[in-house]
Amino acid sequence: MVDGVWLWLTLFAIGSTTILTRGSFVLGGEGARLPPALQRALRYAPAAALSALIMPDLLLDAGAFDPANPKLAAGIVVALAAVRSRSPWLPFIAGMGVLLLLRKGLGW
Amino acid sequence: MNESFKRGAREGLTLMLPMSVGLLPWAIVTGVAMRSTGLSAVESLGMNLIVYAGTAQLGTLPLIAAGAPLWLIFVTALVLNLRFVIFSAALAPAFHGASWSKRLLSGYLLVDGLFVLCADRLLRSDDPHWRWGFYVAPAMLCWSMWQLGGLVGVLGAGVFPKDWSLEFMTTIALMVMLVPMVKQRAMLVAALVGGLGAVLLRGLPLRLGVIAGIALGIAAGFVAERWSEKRRQAW
Structure with missing residues (x-):
């Protein structure tokens, strides 16, 4: 465990990456503009990034590929809820409900 | 103001x-x-x-x-x-x-x-x-x-039971953001390639698989956009 003054140093080091990455081009100013083709390509960044964080959680179980796991089943329910309903809460309630039912109720 | x-x-x-x-x-x-x-x-x-x-x-x-x-x-x-x-x-x-x-x-x-x-x-x-x-x-x-x-x-x-898998809420939150975006076909391609890329490249050190997956997804979305444009022009 990193603790004491070292922990605070570590927290500032982690925080500096927040400013370095998010601030990079915003702080860089007008001189640092990306070419238009790259700009267009970058519109796909958020969808690709979100999915790159989501899919490993849904498809992997303890680091190994396993599509037959309760998180994927819950994830499908979340996707359906997000498509079908306007309620911001329903995907959370439905997703956690299914996951807890499968894990605790059925012991999957 | x-x-x-x-x-x-x-x-x-x-x-x-x-x-x-x-x-x-x-x-x-x-x-x-x-x-x-x-x-x-x-x-x-x-x-x-x-x-x-x-x-x-x-x-x-x-x-x-x-x-x-x-x-x-x-x-x-x-x-x-x-x-x-x-x-x-x-x-x-x-x-x-x-x-x-x-x-x-x-x-x-x-x-x-x-x-x-x-x-x-x-x-x-x-x-x-x-x-x-x-x-x-x-x-x-x-x-x-x-x-x-x-x-x-x-x-x-201390109040939340540890075995409630509460960390899954993170994934749900990310999904709630993603779903409205992928109604456009090129976006869907970017998401599928980005996600599957991250899964397949998970073995890369320092979690670089996530970054590599994102890069692949962006490229795939861009290519898909170009293709659908060409098809439209050909019609």
């Missing part, structure tokens, strides 16, 4: 409100995770303020717990945050003429949901006052929700 700043702020807040609610569970989960890693309440709240990036916070906690060297924790956080370079580059033109302090604050506040919801309209507006309102108001809303949710998680860490 400027009229168009207020109008921008109002429109931004209306747009952000539903998604900022989705931040709460994520912030609570992160708060609980920091406490259960062994950080004190003050240290956890400090991390929330200093880092203000859920993925980097959650991703570095295991390394903090394991007593990993500072450089490794730094590099891991940098890699987990790399996607923001892409967001920052895309958004930079919207800060044309803004002061350095506004840019610094804007950088600190640039979270995923803000980019997803606001980038398009920010880049299309040529009124700097409206743009500043439309950016900083929803950004502060997200920040407040994150700090508030974190506080609830940090103070209530």
Whole structure:
């Protein structure tokens, strides 16, 4: 465990990456503009990034590929809820409900 | 206060409100995770303020717990945050003429949901006052929700049963952001390739698989867009 003054140093080091990455081009100013083709390509960044964080959680179980796991089943329910309903809460309630039912109720 | 700043702020807040609610569970989960890693309440709240990036916070906690060297924790956080370079580059033109302090604050506040919801309209507006309102108001809303949710998680860490798989709320929050975006075919291609790429390349060191997956997804979306354009022209 990193603790004491070292922990605070570590927290500032982690925080500096927040400013370095998010601030990079915003702080860089007008001189640092990306070419238009790259700009267009970058519109796909958020969808690709979100999915790159989501899919490993849904498809992997303890680091190994396993599509037959309760998180994927819950994830499908979340996707359906997000498509079908306007309620911001329903995907959370439905997703956690299914996951807890499968894990605790059925012991999957 | 400027009229168009207020109008921008109002429109931004209306747009952000539903998604900022989705931040709460994520912030609570992160708060609980920091406490259960062994950080004190003050240290956890400090991390929330200093880092203000859920993925980097959650991703570095295991390394903090394991007593990993500072450089490794730094590099891991940098890699987990790399996607923001892409967001920052895309958004930079919207800060044309803004002061350095506004840019610094804007950088600190640039979270995923803000980019997803606001980038398009920010880049299309040529009124700097409206743009500043439309950016900083929803950004502060997200920040407040994150700090508030974190506080609830940090103070209530002991109340939640550990075996409730609460960390899955993070994935649900990310999915709630993703689903409305993939109604366009090229976006769907970008998401599928990005996600499956990250799964297949998970063996790369330092979690670089996530970055590689994102890069592949962006390229695939771009190619899909080009293809559908060509088909349209051929018809």
